[in-house]
Amino acid sequence: MNNRKLKQLFASAQKDAAPAPPEDFAADVLRVIHREPAAPPETVSIFDQLNLWFPRLALAASAVIVVCIALDYGLMAVGVPSLSDGAAQLSAQWLLTPTGL
Amino acid sequence: MTGRLSLNSTETVTDDAELLERIRGGATDDFAEIVRRHQSRVFAILHRYERDAHKVEDLAQETFVKAWRALGQFDGRAPFEHWLSRIAARVALDHLRREKRRQNEIGLPELGDDALDWLRSDDEKNELDARGAAELLDLAMRELSPADRVVITMQELEGRSVKEIAAAIGASGVAVRVRAMRARAKLRQALEKMAKENL
Numbered sequence: 001m002n003n004r005k006l007k008q009l010f011a012s013a014q015k016d017a018a019p020a021p022p023e024d025f026a027a028d029v030l031r032v033i034h035r036e037p038a039a040p041p042e043t044v045s046i047f048d049q050l051n052l053w054f055p056r057l058a059l060a061a062s063a064v065i066v067v068c069i070a071l072d073y074g075l076m077a078v079g080v081p082s083l084s085d086g087a088a089q090l091s092a093q094w095l096l097t098p099t100g101l
Numbered sequence: 102m103t104g105r106l107s108l109n110s111t112e113t114v115t116d117d118a119e120l121l122e123r124i125r126g127g128a129t130d131d132f133a134e135i136v137r138r139h140q141s142r143v144f145a146i147l148h149r150y151e152r153d154a155h156k157v158e159d160l161a162q163e164t165f166v167k168a169w170r171a172l173g174q175f176d177g178r179a180p181f182e183h184w185l186s187r188i189a190a191r192v193a194l195d196h197l198r199r200e201k202r203r204q205n206e207i208g209l210p211e212l213g214d215d216a217l218d219w220l221r222s223d224d225e226k227n228e229l230d231a232r233g234a235a236e237l238l239d240l241a242m243r244e245l246s247p248a249d250r251v252v253i254t255m256q257e258l259e260g261r262s263v264k265e266i267a268a269a270i271g272a273s274g275v276a277v278r279v280r281a282m283r284a285r286a287k288l289r290q291a292l293e294k295m296a297k298e299n300l
Binding site: 001004006008009010012013014015016017018019020021022025026028029030033034036041090 | 130132133134136140142143145147148154157158161165166169170180189225228229230231232233234235237247258267277285288289292293296
């Protein structure tokens with residue numbers, strides 16, 4: 001089978017006519033659509049949107065946690081108090097004093 | 102395909118975008134006009150992958166129902182018919198995957214005498230009629246994977262660009278080019294095999 005013959009086959013097949021849609025095809029489609037349990041296409045609830053975004057949000061949250069832990073270890077290594085120490089110090093000095101909250 | 106929709110006595114809508122806006126606004130029955138405008142094109146696309154007219158009708162219905170469900174995702178940047186054609190190509194791809202499994206169970210239909218004669222002939226002037234050519238291609242393309250078949254059909258029979266095919270099947274342009282090249286080689290082999298087997 002050479003290229004010319006293959007091209008000839010494609011050219012002839014291109015001329016093959018498709019079946020005509022039945023008269024009531026559009027009405028049939030509409031009937032199926034009316035039976036659809038889903039809401040109209042323009043209404044997307046906040047829960048649907050959250051659902052769509054969930055994998056990305058979960059990934060972003062995990063990335064933030066990993067960055068925080070890495071930062072904490074990094075700061076500890078250079079002698080800066082860790083985040084948990086910092087938070088304890090903050091609450092002891094400012095929040096839990098007799099004049100604080 | 103009718104180009105105009107009479108919505109009431111004083112108003113007509115010729116533009117798809119305007120009509121789609123009305124549908125999104127709640128005029129769901131206007132979707133019938135969208136179907137009427139594009140049904141011939143959708144039938145023509147699906148007929149490239151399925152010879153049975155009843156099955157083509159079912160697939161066309163599936164295409165429009167999917168388009169309806171996804172209407173919220175249509176952003177109007179490309180013409181609606183391009184977007185709809187992509188949905189039709191994906192419906193065809195899913196159909197071919199289902200048929201591939203079935204084909205393994207029931208086998209292939211036989212080739213007609215005219216197509217066989219043409220296949221064996223070396224005479225360049227010998228031409229095969231459109232229907233015979235489509236049937237022969239349909240049979241040979243069953244040797245291809247569904248994705249290969251969609252790529253070669255869109256490229257050779259529908260005259261689509263690599264970019265359009267890539268968008269329809271969700272692949273890169275390079276992947277489409279490579280797939281098209283391999284598919285053409287496989288198709289040629291399948292046709293040669295058919296000619297030899299039927300000697």
